[in-house]
Amino acid sequence: MPSGIKRLTVLGACLAVATALATPAMAAEAGDWLVRARAIGVVPTSESDGITPDLTTGKLQAQPAVVPELDFTYMATENIGFELILATTEHDVKGRGSIAGLGKVADTWLLPPTLLVQWHFLPKSRFNPYIGAGINYTITYGEDASQSLESALGGPTKVSLDNSLGWAVQAGMDIGIDDHWFVNVDVKYIDMSMDARIKSGGVTRKDDVDINPIIAGVGIGYRF
Numbered sequence: 296m297p298s299g300i301k302r303l304t305v306l307g308a309c310l311a312v313a314t315a316l317a318t319p320a321m322a323a324e325a326g327d328w329l330v331r332a333r334a335i336g337v338v339p340t341s342e343s344d345g346i347t348p349d350l351t352t353g354k355l356q357a358q359p360a361v362v363p364e365l366d367f368t369y370m371a372t373e374n375i376g377f378e379l380i381l382a383t384t385e386h387d388v389k390g391r392g393s394i395a396g397l398g399k400v401a402d403t404w405l406l407p408p409t410l411l412v413q414w415h416f417l418p419k420s421r422f423n424p425y426i427g428a429g430i431n432y433t434i435t436y437g438e439d440a441s442q443s444l445e446s447a448l449g450g451p452t453k454v455s456l457d458n459s460l461g462w463a464v465q466a467g468m469d470i471g472i473d474d475h476w477f478v479n480v481d482v483k484y485i486d487m488s489m490d491a492r493i494k495s496g497g498v499t500r501k502d503d504v505d506i507n508p509i510i511a512g513v514g515i516g517y518r519f
Contacts (some may be wrong), residue, residue, distance in 0.1 A: 308318055308328075322474075323518065325416040329368040329376070329469070331479050333514030336361050336470075337384050339504035346493065350500060353394035355491060357386040357506050364512060368413065378427060378465075382445070383407075386506075390444075401454045404437040405506075407485065408436075409463050421471040426464075431485045433459040452495040456504065461486030475518050479513040483510040489500040 325331070342356035364382035371377060383406045390397040411429035440452040467481030487507055493500040 310452045321494040325372045327370040328519040331366050331516035333366045333512035335512035337508045337510050339506045339508050341507045343373050343504040344501045346500050346502045352392045354391040356391050361386040373418040378411045397443040399441045401440050406435040423469045426466050428464045431461050431463045448495040455492045457490045459487050459489040477516045479516045480512050481512045
């Protein structure tokens with residue numbers, strides 16, 4: 296193939312790719328609803344302060360979990376969206392420090408509805424990055440003490456966790472497939488701290504548990 300034609304072919308291919316990338320496959324508008332289904336990994340980044348009054352060098356640490364997540368975003372303008380995140384996760388809680396030998400000491404369920412205000416940078420582009428900030432309220436339920444904890448404390452044990460109120464931030468991107476469907480990647484950090492109580496044999500032990508998870512997800516979305 297002559298070099299001139301070859302260069303034109305390469306140039307044409309590059310222009311075609313550039314045009315495809317620039318085509319607004321999903322142009323979000325004011326009043327749109329975006330629904331996303333994601334698979335998320337919830338990775339706690341902190342552990343507790345110490346169990347009082349008699350196990351001050353013993354700590355609690357929630358373990359990672361992988362679950363499905365559903366969220367809804369309402370676009371108030373082309374750039375501003377309000378996202379509500381719905382998911383529930385089950386976490387094993389392991390002993391650390393002086394109680395590390397107990398392994399799993401409890402498990403609990405967390406229901407952390409989160410409301411975020413988002414800024415979408417390129418609503419008319421196929422690649423639409425966004426950032427968000429908002430508030431999280433985590434409801435705890437289904438706490439159970441492990442057999443190893445009950446054996447260490449000498450009998451039946453009740454573990455309870457308070458609910459948590461904190462802030463949340465996120466960064467992500469919607470990648471358009473067509474006028475309605477898109478792929479989503481998303482990372483969040485949630486400020487999540489709660490008081491724990493461990494009741495056994497007439498003694499109540501307390502601990503401040505920090506979970507502060509990083510939540511990374513990938514999924515598919517649809518624009519209405």
